[in-house]
Amino acid sequence: MDASLRRSRVRRTVPIVTAVVAISGLLGGCSQSGSAAPREPSSPSAPTSRSSGSVTDSLQSDYQRVIKNVLPSVVQIDASNSLGSGIVYDGQGHVVTNAHVVGNGRTFKVWASGSSSAITARLVAAYPEQDLAVIKLDSVPSGLKPAGFGDSAKVEMGQIVLAMGSPLGLSSSVTQGIVSATGRTVSEGQGGGGTGATIANMVQTSAAINPGNSGGALVNLDSEVIGIPTLAATDPDMGGSAAPGIGFAIPVSMVRTVADQIIKSGKVTDSGRAALGITGRTVVDSGYQPAGVAIVDAKADGAAAKAGLKPGDIVVKAGGTDITTITSLTEALAAHKPGQKIEVTYLRDGARKTAEVTLGEV
Structure with a gap:
């Protein structure tokens, strides 16, 4: 299941229509704009206690406390042709979100939690390679509350989490679940507004992620943001419909690394992403099945070229992983x-060869 998810099953969604709202959108992406200003948020509801026991009462209190602490730091972003969410990053008005939420936009309307009017914001920079972006509010409203951020190294399976954002344009919404897994590597599709990014170390969660949640907050019970909800899985065997309870969030370590660089330099100066320094294309075998990546071009100062690889070589294994496609x-x-x-194992003139490659950086 993991491999198929990484290769093809994680993509942004087909239109969704419910009996209550009729906003079509992209699953785990931003909702298509078509509504007026966001509805005035109602008070978030916490799970109903079905027991008078102290454990149930304590958990419900935890939920309510986290919602009260974090929801004011989660905003709705109107990118003119789509809706998404964002997290207040600092007191200067920087907001971090997904690159696919901002798309090609340069200016945005941002609705803070509980606000009845929008604030104009402008793009600082987007980094599609990790599907992250930072925008900045033109004016910082009184009482704007930056979120608190956690530690990716402390995120573990089974932890209770809340997802906060604006699914289907319903601002200040909260869903709950657990951390289902960590360390997932997931590839976005490029269709429907996706960036085509391949993102490592994502947090898998059972908390519902719907169109408009992207860019929002995945939060632990210590009121710390541990990730940005970005994608939800779809099931191709069910016509591309949502696969319930399988969503993915970009880990907070990557969020902070990218956001700090964008705020300081206006761009990402140190990606931390490994690269071979090649341009490649997927090749197929005699049965028309993907069978490797042919090197079309190898940068003279790139990792592959330094290790002796050259155009025409076909990479079939890297770091112990079989390679069949670019993805x-x-x-x-x-x-x-x-x-x-x-x-790295590769084919040259039909002969199988290996080379030790010191990886470069994207």
Whole structure:
């Protein structure tokens, strides 16, 4: 299941219509704009206690406390042709969100929690390679509350989490679930507004992620943001409909790394992403099945060229992972860091060869 999810099953959604709201959107992406200003948010509801026991009462109190602490730091973003969510990053009015939420936009309307009017914001920079972006409010409203951020190293399976955002344009909405897994490598599709990014170390969660949640907050019971909800899985066997309870959030470590660089320099200066330094294309075998990545171009100062690989070579294994497509190569590299050495197996004139490659950086 994991491999198929990484390769093809995680993509943004087909239109959704419910009996209550009729906003079509992209699952785990931003909702298509078509509504007026966001509805005035109602008070978030917490799970109903079915027991008078102290454990149930305590958990319900935890939920309510986290919602009260974090929801004021989650905003709705109107990108003119789509709706998404964002997190207040600092007291200067920087808001971090997904790159696919901002798309090609440069200016946006931002609705803070409980606000009845929008604030104009402008793009600082987007980094589609990790599906992250930072925008900045033109004016900082009184009482704007930056979110608190957690530690990715402390995120574990089974932890209770809340997802906060504006699914289907319903601002200040909260869903709950657990951390289902960590360390997932997931590839976005490029269709429907996706960036085509391959993102490593994502947090898998059972908390519902719907169109408009993207860019919002995945929060633990310590009121710390541990990730940005970005994608939900779809099931191709069910016509591309949502696969319930399988969503993915970009880990907070990557969020902070990218956001800090964008705020400081206006761009990402150190991606931390490993690269071979090649341009490649997927090749097929005699049965028309993907069978490797042919090197079309290898940068003279790139990792592959330095290790002796050249145009015409076909990469079939990298770091112990079989390579059949460009996507599988990208996913294999996502598990490594620049400067690491890996063994690359390739075909040259029909002969199988190996080379030790010191990885470069994207």
